Each structure stands twice: as C-alpha cells, then as structure tokens.
Amino acid sequence: MATKIVIITAGLREPSSTRLLADRLGTSVRTELTLAGSTVESSFVELRPLGHAIIDAMLSGFPTAPLEEAFGTVAEADGVIAVTPAFNASFSGLFKAFFDVLPEDTLSDMPVLIGASGGTERHSLVLEHALRPMFSYLHAIVSPRGVYAATDDFGSHESGAALADRISRAAADYARLVQGCGPRQPHDAFAEDVAAMERLLQRDSS
Amino acid sequence: MTGMQFGIFTVGDVTPDPTTDRAPTEAERIRATVAIARKAEEVGLDVFATGEHHNPPFVPSSPTTLLGYIAAVTERIILSTSTTLITTNDPVKIAEDFSVLQHLADGRTDVMLGRGNTGPVYPWFGQDIRQAIPLTVEHYGLLRRLWREEVVDWEGKLRTPLQSFTLAPRPLDGIPPFVWHGSIRTPEIAELAAYYGDGYFANHIFWPASHTRTMIELYRKRFEHYGHGTPEAAVVGLGGHVFIRPNSQDAVREFRPYFDNGPVYGHGPSLEEFTSLTPLTVGSPQQVIDKTLGFRDYAGDYQRQLFLVDHAGLPLKTVLEQLDLLGGEVVPVLRKEFAVGRSPDAPDAPTHQSLLRARDAGTGPQTPQTPQTPGS
Numbered sequence: 263m264a265t266k267i268v269i270i271t272a273g274l275r276e277p278s279s280t281r282l283l284a285d286r287l288g289t290s291v292r293t294e295l296t297l298a299g300s301t302v303e304s305s306f307v308e309l310r311p312l313g314h315a316i317i318d319a320m321l322s323g324f325p326t327a328p329l330e331e332a333f334g335t336v337a338e339a340d341g342v343i344a345v346t347p348a349f350n351a352s353f354s355g356l357f358k359a360f361f362d363v364l365p366e367d368t369l370s371d372m373p374v375l376i377g378a379s380g381g382t383e384r385h386s387l388v389l390e391h392a393l394r395p396m397f398s399y400l401h402a403i404v405s406p407r408g409v410y411a412a413t414d415d416f417g418s419h420e421s422g423a424a425l426a427d428r429i430s431r432a433a434a435d436y437a438r439l440v441q442g443c444g445p446r447q448p449h450d451a452f453a454e455d456v457a458a459m460e461r462l463l464q465r466d467s468s
Numbered sequence: 469m470t471g472m473q474f475g476i477f478t479v480g481d482v483t484p485d486p487t488t489d490r491a492p493t494e495a496e497r498i499r500a501t502v503a504i505a506r507k508a509e510e511v512g513l514d515v516f517a518t519g520e521h522h523n524p525p526f527v528p529s530s531p532t533t534l535l536g537y538i539a540a541v542t543e544r545i546i547l548s549t550s551t552t553l554i555t556t557n558d559p560v561k562i563a564e565d566f567s568v569l570q571h572l573a574d575g576r577t578d579v580m581l582g583r584g585n586t587g588p589v590y591p592w593f594g595q596d597i598r599q600a601i602p603l604t605v606e607h608y609g610l611l612r613r614l615w616r617e618e619v620v621d622w623e624g625k626l627r628t629p630l631q632s633f634t635l636a637p638r639p640l641d642g643i644p645p646f647v648w649h650g651s652i653r654t655p656e657i658a659e660l661a662a663y664y665g666d667g668y669f670a671n672h673i674f675w676p677a678s679h680t681r682t683m684i685e686l687y688r689k690r691f692e693h694y695g696h697g698t699p700e701a702a703v704v705g706l707g708g709h710v711f712i713r714p715n716s717q718d719a720v721r722e723f724r725p726y727f728d729n730g731p732v733y734g735h736g737p738s739l740e741e742f743t744s745l746t747p748l749t750v751g752s753p754q755q756v757i758d759k760t761l762g763f764r765d766y767a768g769d770y771q772r773q774l775f776l777v778d779h780a781g782l783p784l785k786t787v788l789e790q791l792d793l794l795g796g797e798v799v800p801v802l803r804k805e806f807a808v809g810r811s812p813d814a815p816d817a818p819t820h821q822s823l824l825r826a827r828d829a830g831t832g833p834q835t836p837q838t839p840q841t842p843g844s
Contacts, residue, residue, distance in 0.1 A: 321736035324676055326745065452655050456686065459601070459656040463663045466605045 294437035475515025511795020551582025575820030615644035662690030705772035730780035769814035
C-alpha cells in the first residue's frame with residue numbers, strides 16, 4: 263500500500279518561494295521513502311485558493327465542499343509536510359487559520375515535517391517557537407529537523423548547496439519517522455463519542 | 469392530527485431590526501412571542517416551541533412560565549421547548565414545572581431536552597460545563613424516574629440524593645410528557661435518544677444537511693440496536709428556517725439585510741451560498757414546499773417539522789405574515805405530500821392522547837433493553 267504524503271503550503275504569490283521549498287521537501291522525502299522501499303503518493307493542499315472558505319468556516323462553523331475535501335485529504339495522510347511563509351515573527355495568519363478550522367484530532371499521531379520561508383535568515387527560529395509548539399499541541403509527531411529557507415538561500419551557489427543539504431537531512435529524518443510510524447488509521451471521533459456515550463449510559467443505569 | 473406535526477420554534481432573541489436600527493424592548497419581545505404562538509394556532513400549526521436562554525440578548529429564561537401563559541390563551545396547539553437545558557436545570561424542578569404545565573394545558577405539552585453549550589451559564593446554576601455529558605446522562609436518568617415512579621430513592625454523583633421523594637403533581641393521567649432530545653451535531657445526544665427510545669430532533673438550521681443525515685442515520689440504527697423497533701419506527705423531528713413571500717425575488721430582497729446582519733450567519737457566506745448549503749429557504753411558498761419535501765430524502769419519514777420564522781430582528785408584523793403563508797399555503801401541501809408513500813412502519817407524531825391509548829393498549833414504549841456485553 264502506498265504511503266500517502268500530503269503537502270500543505272500557505273504561499274501567497276506565484277511563483278511562491280514557500281511553494282518552492284514545499285516542492286523540494288516533497289521531492290526529497292519521496293526519494294528517501296522510495297530508496298527505503300516504499301511506494302509514495304503525494305498531493306498538495308494549497309491554502310491560497312481556500313482562503314475565503316477557511317474564513318467562512320470560521321464564521322459559519324462548517325466547511326464548504328472544497329475545504330471539506332482538503333480536510334479529508336489531510337485526515338487520510340500517513341504524513342504531512344507543512345510549509346508557511348514567516349510573517350511578523352510567526353506563521354502566516356492563513357496557515358494558522360487552516361489549522362484552527364481543521365477538525366480536532368485530525369493530526370493526532372501524524373508525522374509532520376515543518377518548513378518555513380522568509381525574507382532573511384533572522385526569522386529562522388519561527389520553526390521552533392511557532393510551528394513546532396502548535397503541531398505538538400495538536401498531538402502531531404513533529405520531525406526533529408525542520409527546514410527554513412531565506413531569500414539568500416536561493417541566491418548564491420554556496421548557500422544553495424547548504425539549503426539542499428538541510429533539505430536532504432530533514433527529509434531523511436522524516437522518512438525514517440514516517441516509516442517507523444507505519445500506515446495511519448484516520449481518527450473516527452464520531453464513533454469514539456458514541457462508544458463512550460454507550461458506556462456512560464450503561465454505567466448510569468446499572 | 470395524524471402523521472406529521474408542523475410548527476415553529478423560537479430562539480427568543482432581542483435583535484435590532486437592521487433596516488430601522490430599532491430593537492424591541494424585552495416586554496415587547498415577550499408579548500410578540502405570545503402573539504406569534506397564538507397566530508401559529510390560528511393558522512393551523514400543531515406545535516409552538518420556545519428556546520431557553522439565560523443571558524441577553526435573549527428573553528426566554530423561564531419557558532414554562534411563558535408556555536403556561538400561552539396555554540391559557542390557546543386551545544389546540546402543542547407547547548414545547550427547543551431546548552430545555554437538562555444540564556443546568558435541576559431535574560426535580562424540570563419534572564415539577566412540566567407536570568404543572570401538563571395539567572394546565574390538558575396534556576398539550578411535550579419537552580425537548582438539550583445540553584446547552586454556552587459555557588458561562590453552567591456556573592450560574594452551580595454546574596460545571598466540563599461535566600456536560602455526564603450531567604445530561606445523570607439528570608435525565610433521574611428525570612425519567614421522577615415521572616414514572618411514585619416514590620423515588622436515588623443517588624448519583626452530581627446531585628444530592630433523594631430519599632422517598634414523590635413528585636407533585638404526578639404527570640397528567642400518569643403519562644410523562646413525550647421527550648425529544650435536540651442537538652446540532654453531538655452524536656452523544658442521538659445515542660441518548662436511541663437508548664431510551666425517545667424522539668430525536670436534529671436542529672438542522674445553520675448547518676449543512678450532511679450533518680443531519682449522519683446524525684439521523686446514527687439515531688435510527690441505535691434505536692433498533694436498543695430494541696425499540698425498526699429504524700423506521702424511530703421518532704424524528706427536524707428544524708428548518710424559512711422566509712416566504714408570494715414572489716421569490718421579493719423574499720430575497722426583503723430578507724437580505726436580516727441575513728447579512730443576523731446573529732450566527734451574518735458577515736459570513738452569502739445568502740445564496742447559505743441557501744444552497746443549508747436548509748435555509750428564502751423564496752416563494754412553492755420553493756419552501758419543494759425544499760422541505762426534500763428533507764425526507766435523507767431523514768426518512770419523520771414526525772415533526774419546526775420552522776424558525778422570528779429571528780434576526782424581523783418585525784412582528786412580518787412574522788405574522790410569514791405564519792399566514794406557512795399555515796395557509798405551505799403546511800396544507802406538506803401534510804398532503806408527506807402522506808403520499810409514507811412507510812406504514814413510520815409512527816404518527818406522538819401526542820398525550822396517543823401515548824395514553826398506547827399505554828392502555830399495552831403497546832407503550834418499553835424500558836431500554838441494555839445488551840449485555842462481556843465483563844459489564
């Protein structure tokens with residue numbers, strides 16, 4: 263059975279350096295997993311076209327069809343790669359808003375590789391102080407090595423080589439994590455709630 | 469009345485009319501609610517239900533007081549709630565209030581229980597929202613016994629024990645008010661309704677129909693699991709939200725400012741998106757008829773349809789006109805059409821008289837049959 267990797271990317275422009283980083287992480291992870299003998303199916307969830315739907319879901323309390331489809335794609339993944347631009351010392355609002363409306367427990371036990379892009383390398387700790395804590399809070403298993411790419415990384419030959427090296431190390435770590443975790447069962451919160459209620463009713467009436 | 473019941477349910481919000489910026493006073497809103505209930509009876513509807521809220525901008529904090537008054541000025545309509553908070557109200561007080569109401573209204577009353585999800589309300593009544601589900605289970609278990617047993621000895625975890633307690637007055641004719649359990653999307657509530665073989669009411673408004681379908685399928689399946697009958701024999705109610713004018717363009721034009729500024733859905737998806745995604749219908753009587761008949765496609769043959777008509781600052785005059793259209797043009801067609809092809813297994817909507825007849829015939833609802841699981 264193929265390993266399903268879903269790449270969530272919150273870049274805003276075309277071409278987007280966030281998407282560029284996401285592509286490279288995706289390719290590198292695919293290479294590592296393939297070398298280790300897995301078949302990989304990867305797909306992208308681009309947040310920009312879902313922007314209005316995400317805010318509508320926040321206001322109305324329910325997702326429209328394209329957003330619900332994106333939720334389904336994420337829920338059925340064996341692993342997630344999540345990449346955001348760094349805005350004002352944190353992830354972008356759009357990136358955060360997506361995870362705010364994503365149904366609870368979707369990312370529980372999900373191996374996640376984090377990435378961020380930004381104008382200068384001075385924002386690189388955004389991975390550690392914004393992305394990692396949020397995914398930990400969501401009970402994801404965050405891969406130890408994230409990748410931050412600044413504009414300069416795409417500039418010179420030397421810095422480009424250093425970025426490529428960071429990407430392949432992060433991808434190798436993450437591929438081992440995904441393999442270790444194995445195929446993932448999506449959480450069925452609905453069935454769990456009903457089962458818990460049945461137990462409660464039977465306890466109360468016994 | 470046989471087959472299905474049709475009626476209205478009110479949230480009881482005091483919202484400024486966005487076209488005039490004028491909000492009714494609380495007194496005006498309460499009197500308007502009574503006028504709406506009387507009108508509902510006059511136009512031939514079967515049910516009037518009021519919400520329960522304990523904070524502004526809402527007025528119905530004491531539903532049985534309101535319903536007791538309405539009982540005195542009506543003759544035929546069933547008085548109910550949408551919902552009575554089983555978590556924050558003491559079950560002893562719920563039992564008493566509805567027993568008295570039942571006697572005053574000569575059996576024209578039932579009750580829809582809900583959890584309530586406004587966090588701050590719980591401590592106002594000495595309760596803890598973190599216990600919402602256990603409170604629901606324990607309080608409802610006690611409420612059922614109070615209505616069914618002459619002398620109750622009871623001990624739970626979340627309320628002081630009762631010793632040799634007898635409810636006064638006893639339920640009218642010894643028949644407890646029929647209980648509906650209402651929820652938007654909490655599967656636990658569908659499970660509770662199924663466990664006891666009570667009615668299940670899906671709020672169905674503000675949300676896509678796909679949620680309602682899932683919940684009703686769950687309820688019907690579990691109703692059968694607990695031995696109350698076939699899935700078709702389960703008792704289902706649905707909400708709905710309509711704004712009607714003879715001409716559909718007029719309905720859309722007139723309702724748009726109330727939608728755009730309304731509580732819950734204002735400033736989110738457009739009116740057009742919302743009407744395509746949720747059961748909200750803004751249009752002609754025929755459009756309301758078509759959309760409502762479509763509910764059966766995913767809810768099966770059901771027993772009770774309540775509409776929200778007085779929300780978001782609509783003036784009383786407009787609401788009364790809505791009721792004229794609902795009672796005059798919509799509901800008579802719905803009664804006829806819903807009866808066509810209705811499954812013989814689908815029960816009629818329960819009333820005091822039907823429960824009394826069932827009890828006397830020995831075919832009343834049975835106590836839950838708890839399947840034994842290993843180790844329990």
